[in-house]
Amino acid sequence: MNRHPPFPSGLPNSPDNKEKERIIEVENLVVQYPGNPEPTLKGIDFHVYSGEIMVIMGGSGSGKSTLLRQLIALDKPNSGSIRLFGKNIVKIPPLDLHDLRLRMGVAFQGGAMFNSMTVGENLLLPLREHLNLAETQMEIMSRMKLSFVNLDMSTLDKMPSELSGGMLKRAALARAIVMDPLLLFCDEPSAGLDPAVSAAIDDLIIKLRDALNMTIVVVTHERTSAFKIADRITILDRGEILKVGTLDELQNSKNQRVQDLLIGNAENVDVNAWL
Amino acid sequence: MQYNKRNENGFSIVALEGDVDFHSSREARQVLLEIVKEKGDMLIDMSKVEYIDSSGIACLVEAFQESKTAGTKFGLVSVQGTARRVLELARLEQIFPIYSSISEIEAS
Numbered sequence: 001m002n003r004h005p006p007f008p009s010g011l012p013n014s015p016d017n018k019e020k021e022r023i024i025e026v027e028n029l030v031v032q033y034p035g036n037p038e039p040t041l042k043g044i045d046f047h048v049y050s051g052e053i054m055v056i057m058g059g060s061g062s063g064k065s066t067l068l069r070q071l072i073a074l075d076k077p078n079s080g081s082i083r084l085f086g087k088n089i090v091k092i093p094p095l096d097l098h099d100l101r102l103r104m105g106v107a108f109q110g111g112a113m114f115n116s117m118t119v120g121e122n123l124l125l126p127l128r129e130h131l132n133l134a135e136t137q138m139e140i141m142s143r144m145k146l147s148f149v150n151l152d153m154s155t156l157d158k159m160p161s162e163l164s165g166g167m168l169k170r171a172a173l174a175r176a177i178v179m180d181p182l183l184l185f186c187d188e189p190s191a192g193l194d195p196a197v198s199a200a201i202d203d204l205i206i207k208l209r210d211a212l213n214m215t216i217v218v219v220t221h222e223r224t225s226a227f228k229i230a231d232r233i234t235i236l237d238r239g240e241i242l243k244v245g246t247l248d249e250l251q252n253s254k255n256q257r258v259q260d261l262l263i264g265n266a267e268n269v270d271v272n273a274w275l
Numbered sequence: 276m277q278y279n280k281r282n283e284n285g286f287s288i289v290a291l292e293g294d295v296d297f298h299s300s301r302e303a304r305q306v307l308l309e310i311v312k313e314k315g316d317m318l319i320d321m322s323k324v325e326y327i328d329s330s331g332i333a334c335l336v337e338a339f340q341e342s343k344t345a346g347t348k349f350g351l352v353s354v355q356g357t358a359r360r361v362l363e364l365a366r367l368e369q370i371f372p373i374y375s376s377i378s379e380i381e382a383s
Contacts, residue, residue: 137330137337144365147366178329211363213357
């Protein structure tokens with residue numbers, strides 16, 4: 001596993017794009033939940049380059065949450081492969097998956113903090129569990145990450161339930177990056193936040209890519225955020241990839257469905273389904 | 276990570292080299308805190324650091340805090356690349372005394 005991504009940041013469509021290291025490679029991924037007549041993901045193929053921000057967009061029912069669960073190895077697909085850092089996580093031994101997870105961070109939509117612990121304890125937990133470092137060092141690391149996300153140090157002593165929505169999202173992000181992951185997944189990082197807080201989180205995601213060369217996958221339905229932060233965007237529609245490209249490429253697409261999704265006009269209900 | 280320690284003009288100069296990360300930062304911490312314990316003024320030459328993660332930055336922060344408590348001098352020299360970007364993200368570049376080179380310090 002390459003700890004030092006060889007490319008400075010995910011510049012979209014740069015001439016050397018083809019030579020960039022692929023951190024995520026998804027091939028022909030099919031997921032069908034029991035009882036569902038149709039697969040939720042119908043043969044997904046896409047890849048994410050080192051140091052880029054890939055945004056996965058799509059309406060409700062498009063399959064983006066299912067895809068995220070697959071990417072972070074919470075679920076197994078019916079078929080297909082997902083390679084993270086070159087390792088197929090569909091067939092990986094549990095110990096190797098554990099090692100891989102140490103280099104991944106996930107900021108869940110609802111924060112997923114332990115409610116019985118303070119924010120500080122939540123941040124320290126993975127450090128204490130996985131690293132053999134002095135306590136002072138780990139405390140400084142968690143304070144540093146809180147500073148990265150622009151949260152006051154008094155937040156460390158607060159319980160997650162005492163935080164506002166925006167603060168909780170930032171604290172979740174701080175915990176997701178506390179172990180210096182190479183690969184960060186963010187599930188709806190700015191959903192439900194006011195525009196100013198949402199913009200601050202977008203800026204932070206960009207800073208993490210630029211400063212730390214992090215590869216970041218953001219799942220969102222917030223178009224403003226997606227357009228601001230994405231190096232490339234994957235548009236999912238009814239379990240299939242409609243288009244992958246830079247914002248310019250998507251905006252220049254002749255596909256009407258892509259255009260509808262970009263401007264938010266797309267209906268998610270297939271008319272044929274109820275006729 | 277490798278390190279080289281020398282004394283020059285009353286300063287202990289620690290030149291860190293390679294990766295200062297989860298695997299090596301305990302050693303780096305020991306070296307730096309030992310100098311503070313000896314009441315030595317310290318400069319950390321970062322010019323050959325290829326990669327530093329937050330555990331490495333935490334060592335620098337701790338050594339800086341301890342040197343302030345001990346009343347000794349502390350500074351970073353030739354901070355580049357990832358290290359500088361991480362320091363900026365944490366706004367630590369406003370806190371740490373940072374010099375472009377050893378000769379700049381000698382001149383001042």
